[in-house]
Amino acid sequence: MRIAVFSAKPYDRTFLTCANTAERHFLSFFDARLTVETATLAQGFDGVCAFVNDCLDEAVLQQLHDGGTTLIALRSAGFNHVDLAAAERLGMTVARVPAYSPHAVAEHAVALVLSLNRMTYRAYNRVREGNFALDGLLGFDLHGKTVGVIGTGQIGLIFASIMHGFGCRILASDPFPNPQAAPFVKYVPLETLYAQSDIISLHCPLTPDTNHLIDADAIAQMKQGVMLINTGRGRVVDTQAVIASLKSGKIGRLGLDVYEEEEQLFFEDLSHGVIDDDQFMRLTTFHNVLITGHQAFFTTEALTNIAETTLANIDAFESGEGEIHTVEITR
Numbered sequence: 473m474r475i476a477v478f479s480a481k482p483y484d485r486t487f488l489t490c491a492n493t494a495e496r497h498f499l500s501f502f503d504a505r506l507t508v509e510t511a512t513l514a515q516g517f518d519g520v521c522a523f524v525n526d527c528l529d530e531a532v533l534q535q536l537h538d539g540g541t542t543l544i545a546l547r548s549a550g551f552n553h554v555d556l557a558a559a560e561r562l563g564m565t566v567a568r569v570p571a572y573s574p575h576a577v578a579e580h581a582v583a584l585v586l587s588l589n590r591m592t593y594r595a596y597n598r599v600r601e602g603n604f605a606l607d608g609l610l611g612f613d614l615h616g617k618t619v620g621v622i623g624t625g626q627i628g629l630i631f632a633s634i635m636h637g638f639g640c641r642i643l644a645s646d647p648f649p650n651p652q653a654a655p656f657v658k659y660v661p662l663e664t665l666y667a668q669s670d671i672i673s674l675h676c677p678l679t680p681d682t683n684h685l686i687d688a689d690a691i692a693q694m695k696q697g698v699m700l701i702n703t704g705r706g707r708v709v710d711t712q713a714v715i716a717s718l719k720s721g722k723i724g725r726l727g728l729d730v731y732e733e734e735e736q737l738f739f740e741d742l743s744h745g746v747i748d749d750d751q752f753m754r755l756t757t758f759h760n761v762l763i764t765g766h767q768a769f770f771t772t773e774a775l776t777n778i779a780e781t782t783l784a785n786i787d788a789f790e791s792g793e794g795e796i797h798t799v800e801i802t803r
Contacts, residue, residue, distance in 0.1 A: 473790050474498045475545065476514040477521040478506035479739065483775060484547075488521075491779035497786055505735075511535040519543035519786060524550055524766070525735045530558035537562040543789050547782045550705065551799045552678045566799040567785035573774035574626035580768035581631050581673050581703045584727030588699060588762050589614065608759070612670075615639035620669030622685070623676030623704065624650040624657065631673055632657055643669060646676070666693035671701065678705035688713040697724030703768045706732035711751050718758050726761045729768045738766045 477484065480501035492499055500517070504510045506526035512535065514520050520541050522528060528544060533555060536544075544559065546568040559566050587593055590611040598605070619635045621628050621644045629650050632642045636656045643665045644657045653659075665672070672694065676682050686700070687710040694700075700723055702709050711732055717723040731737065733749060747753055755761050769778075781797065788796035 473518040473543070473786055474516070475500070475519045475521050475543075475786060476517040476541075477501045478504060478510070478513075478526050479523040481739065484523075487775045487779035488547075488782065491776075491783045497783070497790075506532060508532050508535065512539070514541055515539040517541055519545055519789070521545045521547055521782060522553075523739075524548045524553060525739060526553065527735075528554040528559075530555045533558045533562055533564060537564060543567065543786065545782050545785050545789075546799075547778050550677065552705065554799070556799060565789060565796070567782075567789065567796050568799050569778050569781040569785075570797050571626060572769065572777040572781065573771055574630050576771040576774040577627045577675075577703050577768040578630035578634060580729060580764070581627075581675075581701050581727075582634050584701050584703070584729070584762060584764070585614075585635075585671060585673070585699065588701075588725040588727050588760070593762060594759065617641070617670040618643060618668050620644070620665040620672040621657070622646070622662070622665070622672065622674050624653050625675065627703075628673075628675030629653055629657075631675060635671075640671075662690070663693060666690060667695070669698065670695060671699040673701040674704045674708050676704055676708060678707050682708050684708070684710040684713075686710060686714070688716070691717045691722055694722065696722060698722070699725040699727070701727040703729040706730040706734050711755070715751070715754055718755075718761065724760060726755075726758070728755075728761070728763045730766055731755075731763070734766060 475497055477499055480503060485501050488499060502513050506522050508531045511532050514536055516539060520536055522544060542564055544564055544566045549568060549570055551568055554566055591609040595609055615638060617640050619640045619642055621632045624644050624646045629652060636642050642657045643660050645662045645665050649659050685708050691713055714723060718726060731752060785796050788794035
């Protein structure tokens with residue numbers, strides 16, 4: 473099959489090319505994000521391989537369909553950027569990578585917790601400048617603290633397990649409790665989780681119910697000085713409400729690997745220009761905020777699994793044999 477790969481970075485080229493053994497598919501790599509303006513690049517391609525910040529709304533899907541595309545191969549687990557109803561109407565198959573390395577994302581969430589708690593990023597910059605003062609670097613023992621985990625799929629459960637290993641008490645909220653969590657996780661209503669947790673980590677998908685789940689009302693129920701971590705989906709968090717809570721001290725530490733308006737920012741080098749997202753830039757002014765650019769998934773193991781599963785989806789679609797991880801519209 474002829475596949476147009478959008479938002480292609482050097483590591484995408486490396487891992488996808490390696491997974492495309494015997495060059496069984498023709499992969500054409502495009503640096504550009506997939507948008508209504510760039511969709512014409514896929515003219516004549518059987519499939520499109522897209523990432524989380526590519527746009528796959530009705531207008532883009534119509535253009536792709538008109539150009540002969542029948543397969544959307546997502547190299548991600550999330551699919552909230554795809555208009556599934558339009559894809560179904562156009563007879564297009566949408567496939568995804570349901571799991572690549574839950575350990576990668578869970579471990580990154582833990583890294584954010586540790587870095588924020590002990591302010592290692594501030595200490596690093598101070599020492600480079602010859603400043604060895606400890607003021608402003610005070611942390612707390614994780615042992616004995618209560619950690620709230622929202623979403624206990626594979627990633628959330630691994631994160632909970634690691635934090636349990638630190639001696640933390642684990643509370644969780646999920647409409648579908650994970651039976652594997654029973655030995656060390658206590659499921660409670662969100663209100664209880666908010667009120668009792670010293671650290672809250674978000675691992676839930678983006679749905680109409682979780683859009684801006686963490687808003688002003690939710691934050692008001694949390695402990696003073698709570699640490700909030702989001703390695704899930706950016707739009708689960710209401711950024712304006714979080715900024716107000718940082719200013720008041722309600723949120724004491726904030727770690728983000730995702731951001732609700734990240735499409736125009738993440739995965740690009742913008743260091744030579746001016747970032748015009750005032751909300752994002754306001755976040756960067758707080759000393760107790762640590763932001764990484766959607767890199768939680770970024771390990772050798774994860775990229776290998778993403779590439780291999782993506783190519784396997786394409787194989788199965790072309791041959792009609794084997795497993796293809798399709799995304800079905802829910803009614």
